[in-house]
Amino acid sequence: MEKAKVYFLKLNDIGKIKDLLPQFNDKLGIKVHFGEPGNDAFISAKLIKKIAAMVNNHPLVETSVLYKSKRRQANTHREVALEHGFDFAPIDFLDGEEGDDSLVVFIDKYKHNRSYYLGEGLQKYQSLLLVSHFKGHGSAGFGGAIKNVGMGLASRRGKLALHASIKHKVTKDECIGCSKCIENCPVDAIQLDDNKKAVIDQKVCISCSKCISVCPEGAIHIPWSSTGNNVLGERIAEYALAASKKRQCFYINFLTNIVPKCDCIGIKQERMTDDIGILLSTDPVAIDQASYDAVCKQCEDFKKFDGKAQLEHGQEIGLGTREYELINK
Ligand code: SF4
Ligand code: SF4
Structure with missing residues (x-):
């Protein structure tokens, strides 16, 4: 398979993103994460605003989360978005008010599912600009482009x-x-049991996985051997393919505020390393592989986050390739 191109920009060169974006059609959605209240690692509204302005402020698209949070329903999720400064473009919650509106995509050949439940509103969008924060993740190993599209566009049922x-x-x-x-x-x-243990x-x-996110001691784990070899990561890759198939997709990963847990956790987390920059690609597997490699190169400790299932299975099912050419811009 041919190597995918992954472009690297320094954070100060964010304005150069415009030159690297493809020509999108009118049905474009910008997939972002509005950040859990109390979290400060997600990509700020200030940065997203700059990118949204490059594509005429098309709608910011998101879905509701599963766990107890203001982000569990569209109306309160919208409040969070506005509190965090995402007031410069329309906001579209693809899975409806309660997260229950699904678009079902049927696919025969994958390993884990046949039916994929995505936010119903996704059918309005023929193009997606997926802006993702790259960081560690309690159950998926790491979260980047694949997770943003695979988990982030799934409805509650998905x-x-x-x-x-x-x-x-x-x-x-x-x-x-x-x-x-x-x-x-x-x-x-x-x-809690009699010894005050959960x-x-x-x-x-x-x-x-909400309990993993909120536990201050990191005491809740997924014994991976029980899940049949990183099943979650593989499922995320399959969902990513179901959501991106037949759509023009372009991916931007921010390698900034690199923290061990996802942006759904409502606390401030210590940064694991200095900010690195911004990666861009048409290939979600290549951009996540490049993100992981770049973070591990700078931060040995990040190697403990095993997101290989997303990458390996992503490549296997044709979501993208792990082989990439890194181009400095
Ligand atoms: S125990 Fe943890 S993973 Fe299970 S439903 Fe509760 S919060 Fe979610
Ligand atoms: S959050 Fe963690 S430390 Fe607190 S009770 Fe639950 S498992 Fe124990």
């Missing part, structure tokens, strides 16, 4: 399918009994 059957486990020695996971679990699947009822758990 997100549940993505997480289904993944078993979360509390490492008792690390649990301090603070109850944060209990307060945030959307289905009340967690209790216990997850696997029959009730819907595998949304």
Whole structure:
């Protein structure tokens, strides 16, 4: 397979993005993440505003999240977006008010699913500009372009399918009994046992991973051997292909505010390394591979985030290629 081109820009050269963007058609959506309240690592509205202005402020598109948060419903999610300064372009929540409006894409040949549930409003958009923050992620290894399109465009039903059957486990020695996971679990699947240690009822758990995000001790894990070899990452890659297939997609990854956990966690996180810059590509696998390589080159500690399943399976199913040519601009 031919190498994909991945362009690198320094953060100060953000204005050069305009020269690298393709000609989009009129049905363009800009996929962003508005940031969880309390989080400060997501790509700021100030930066997104500059990019949106380059493409005539087409709608910012997003979907609702699974877990307890103002971002769980469109009306309160919109409030968060506006509080965070995303007031310069229309906002379109693709999965409706409650996250329940799905566009079903049927595909025969993939490994994990046959039906993919995406935000219904996605059918209005023939082009997508996916602006993603690259960082570690509790259950997917890392979050970048593939996750932004695969998880970020799925409706609630799709997100549940993505997480289904993944078993979360509390490492008792690390649990301090603070109850944060209990307060945030959307289905009340967690209790403290007699020793004040959290216990997850696997029959009730819907595998949304919110508990991983909120645990201050990092005491909740996914024993990967229980999930059949990084199933979540592979499913995310399949969803990414279902969402991007038949659409013109262009990807921008910000390698800034590099933190260990995702932007859905409502706390400030210590940065793992200095900001690196911005990557751009038409290939979501190549841009995530290049992002991972660039971060690992600068920060040895980031190597512990294993997102290989997204990359390997992404390449296998034709989402993109891990082979890339990095071009400095
Ligand atoms: S216990 Fe299960 S349902 Fe509850 S927050 Fe954790 S992963 Fe989600
Ligand atoms: S959030 Fe973490 S430390 Fe707190 S009770 Fe839950 S598992 Fe234990």
